[in-house]
Amino acid sequence: MKSYLQQLENNEAILLMYLANELPAQDRAEVDEMLASDAKLRSELENLRQTYELAFDVLESLDGATRPPIPTIVAQNRVSEWVSQWVEARRQPRALLSTSRRPLPWWRTTFAAAAMLLIGSYIWAVYHPAPVVPQRDTGTALTDEEKLAVLYSSFEDSSENSNLHVAEVASEAEVATAIRGDADDSGDSNAASDSKSTGTP
Amino acid sequence: MDTRVASDDLTPVADEVLVRRLRDGDEWAGEDLAKRHCTLLLRFLQRLVHSDQLAEELHQQTWTSALENLDKFDVTSGGGGFKAWLYRIATNKAHDHWRSRGREKKVKEGLRLVTEEAGPDAAHRMEGAEAEAKLRAAMELLPANQKEVLLLRYYGNLKFVEIAEMLGCPLNTALGRMHKAMIHLRQTLAEAAPTESRTS
Numbered sequence: 001m002k003s004y005l006q007q008l009e010n011n012e013a014i015l016l017m018y019l020a021n022e023l024p025a026q027d028r029a030e031v032d033e034m035l036a037s038d039a040k041l042r043s044e045l046e047n048l049r050q051t052y053e054l055a056f057d058v059l060e061s062l063d064g065a066t067r068p069p070i071p072t073i074v075a076q077n078r079v080s081e082w083v084s085q086w087v088e089a090r091r092q093p094r095a096l097l098s099t100s101r102r103p104l105p106w107w108r109t110t111f112a113a114a115a116m117l118l119i120g121s122y123i124w125a126v127y128h129p130a131p132v133v134p135q136r137d138t139g140t141a142l143t144d145e146e147k148l149a150v151l152y153s154s155f156e157d158s159s160e161n162s163n164l165h166v167a168e169v170a171s172e173a174e175v176a177t178a179i180r181g182d183a184d185d186s187g188d189s190n191a192a193s194d195s196k197s198t199g200t201p
Numbered sequence: 202m203d204t205r206v207a208s209d210d211l212t213p214v215a216d217e218v219l220v221r222r223l224r225d226g227d228e229w230a231g232e233d234l235a236k237r238h239c240t241l242l243l244r245f246l247q248r249l250v251h252s253d254q255l256a257e258e259l260h261q262q263t264w265t266s267a268l269e270n271l272d273k274f275d276v277t278s279g280g281g282g283f284k285a286w287l288y289r290i291a292t293n294k295a296h297d298h299w300r301s302r303g304r305e306k307k308v309k310e311g312l313r314l315v316t317e318e319a320g321p322d323a324a325h326r327m328e329g330a331e332a333e334a335k336l337r338a339a340m341e342l343l344p345a346n347q348k349e350v351l352l353l354r355y356y357g358n359l360k361f362v363e364i365a366e367m368l369g370c371p372l373n374t375a376l377g378r379m380h381k382a383m384i385h386l387r388q389t390l391a392e393a394a395p396t397e398s399r400t401s
Contacts, residue, residue, distance in 0.1 A: 008372070009373045009377075054387055054390070055383045061333070076240070079232075083235060086268040
């Protein structure tokens with residue numbers, strides 16, 4: 001137990017702690033020694049004891065002479081009532097909490113996720129504009145005239161359908177490339193078709 | 202040392218055990234706590250604020266606040282346990298009241314009621330009890346911080362270390378206030394005595 005004697009500032013503080021029996025045993029023994037050898041300190045202690053008793057006498061007399069603000073039984077009943085209300089109120093939120101925080105079964109979550117994915121895929125499939133790529137028969141080798149005919153026809157188709165901007169751009173590029181190929185008249189047709197198919201200029 | 206302290210704590214079960222039971226929903230534990238502490242707490246507030254009506258109001262606020270914050274009370278902590286915690290709440294409620302209304306005004310009102318004996322609560326008190334009036338006046342003339350320590354010691358039966366901790370002041374300060382309160386009371390009563398003898 002820590003010593004208070006070093007902390008306490010003056011005799012009054014030490015003696016009050018002594019009177020209140022709040023000093024550790026070692027401190028108390030030390031004060032006893034001081035009291036035994038110091039008459040003035042003993043007198044101080046006696047004076048303090050009387051003052052302390054007087055203060056408590058005042059409070060005791062007042063309590064005896066005056067009634068409490070409300071009768072004791074009424075006060076106790078009121079507090080008991082508040083306690084009951086508190087206990088009751090405490091039970092209700094817990095009950096609500098236990099139902100509201102109950103975890104969902106695993107299959108519900110899985111089903112919900114799958115449904116969301118399906119709906120999302122459907123919406124994407126319906127509303128997403130698919131790029132139109134010109135169909136090309138890669139199975140047989142076309143002559144240059146046939147290629148031009150296909151390209152022009154696809155160009156016309158794409159011009160008619162102004163919404164298909166991607167196809168239009170691709171067709172224009174292909175026409176230009178084919179025309180350049182004719183002008184050069186150097187004909188690795190496979191290399192030309194490769195570059196067309198990848199879309200690189 | 203005068204071992205007299207106002208006490209109605211007779212049951213052996215510790216307050217902290219009752220608090221645990223109350224938290225678990227045991228109403229009887231709450232009633233036990235009420236029986237142990239409510240009367241003295243009410244007296245403490247009555248002496249502290251000098252008004253029966255206000256004491257009653259603060260008493261209710263104290264219990265309501267204690268119940269609302271019961272989960273925050275650490276039953277394993279030292280520092281006086283539940284009783285000290287309860288009195289701390291009560292003291293804080295009184296401080297809040299003084300702050301909101303203006304402490305000086307309240308003190309003046311309290312003094313006026315004492316001197317004129319015209320308060321609404323005075324009807325049931327002993328009429329012509331001059332001694333009682335003087336005792337009350339002596340108590341009410343004490344500075345609030347001194348009176349707090351004295352009342353916490355008497356009604357709460359709290360240790361000075363606990364009182365210091367509760368009021369947030371050093372132990373020496375709490376002891377100094379207690380000493381001054383006692384001296385102050387003695388002087389006031391000594392000054393009142395010659396008047397009494399002159400009038401009699």
